Amino acid sequence: MPFPHLINVVRQGPVDRIVLVGDQKMDVEYRKLTNKDTPERLPHWDDSRLEGVQDIGRSSRAGIAVALRLAKRVKGKNLVVIAYDKAERYDE
Secondary structure, three states, X not given: OOOHXXXXXXXXXXXXXXXXXXXXXXXXXXXXXXXXXXXXXXXXOOXXXXXXXXXXXXXXXXXXXXXXXXXXXXXXXOOOOOOOOEHHHOOO
């Protein structure tokens, strides 16, 4: 079973959904290993359509990418993403 620790969190805690986030490098590696495209287009933290987020870190950008995807499916809800890390924390 992949990611058993995440499954336990969902079963025991307030989390109701986990979203896998990819990046362009992961897509390339997946294609090399499987000779296929990813089965579902994942939200990407390095999506070039995310504007105004270049100075925040990958995990914050991932949160924004997921929130934008969820916003297309929900009505009458507020989504909050806390951008808590800076891009300078990561190696390129």
